Amino acid sequence: MTQSHAKLAQALLPLAHQAGAAIMAVYATAFTARAKDDRSPVTDADDAAEAIILAGLRTLTPDIPVVAEELAARGEAPNVGSGPFWLVDPLDGTREFIERNGEFTVNIALVENTRPVLGIVLAPALEVAWLGAPDGARRFDKLHPEGKTIRVRKVPKVAPLVLVSRNHREASVDTWLKQQMAPETKTVGSSLKFCQIAEGSADFYPRFAAISEWDTAAGQAVLEAAGGAVLAWDGPADKPRIGPALHYGKPDFRNLPFLARGA
Incomplete structure (x- = not known):
């Protein structure tokens, strides 16, 4: 992993947690959902988390454009060209958020040469995060605050x-x-x-x-x-x-x- 990737990976976890805290603050209220033009739901939590992530990424990497779901829904997605860019879903699983089942996430990824090379997924209600980087993948939770290395298992031929x-x-x-x-x-x-x-x-x-x-x-x-x-x-x-x-x-x-x- 390059030094720049390592620095970005280190910065993503606290940024995702900031967004997750904003989501959980809304989660604790009697929030309401709105419908976007495509009829998918959106809440104040989506907007609050996206604002935090956009501000954080623009400070962290001011020269790298950011494409985020609610930004794109408003027709404000930047032209990313052939260069690197960030892809953000501030609240993936808005329906799960509305249903209050805890299965929603914050998603931030860095795309280079059309491939996601760095990404974090945070489940704020479950207090777990997963980070993928060129040097491997890690899971962060209460038992492993510094991160535990994770690997896929071999897919069984029977009963996958x-x-x-x-x-x-x-x-x-x-x-x-x-x-x-x-x-x-x-x-x-x-x-x-x-x-x-x-x-x-x-x-x-x-x-x-x-x-x-x-x-x-x-x-x-x-x-x-x-x-x-x-x-x-x-x-x-x-x-x-x-x-x-x-x-x-x-x-x-x-x-x-x-x-x-x-x-």
Whole structure:
């Protein structure tokens, strides 16, 4: 890991925690949700966390543009060109936040040469964070405040554990599940699915519908740093074509369907 990456990685954890604290402050109130133009929900927690992250990243790296979900929703996403840029989802799993189930995250990723090379995922309600960097992946919690190295496990041929979205489950996922050898399934919200595979407690996360880049970049950085992969998925569920890893910086910041997996 370069010195610059190491410095940025060190700065991301406290920045994510600042955003997480703002989220939890709203979580403790009788907040209400609003609908964006695409009918997806947004709350004051999304806005508060994004403002903190934007200010922090602009101070940390003033020359690197930042693409954030609510900024993009207002049509204010910068032109990132071919250079490095930050991708931010200040509150991934807003529906989980509204449902108060704790499965929501703060996501910050640095993209270089169209790939996420550094990323942090913080689950403020669970008091756990995962960091992916060129030198590996770590989990931070009360027992491991300095970080514990994590790695994916080898995917078993029989009874793999497949993580599925609570609010975004496509019929094609069920078709794919029928082709696996006695798979077990678990419903998990937000980018926590990437992190559970990264720490070796699950095997697959299929997402066979288009998704925004800020939803996947930080999780992909963590999972790849832990030895896993996030592979583009093309074609019908019964005859899939698995492509290369997801890439970032497309004009509309939309990603292909994908299959995240362990080793």
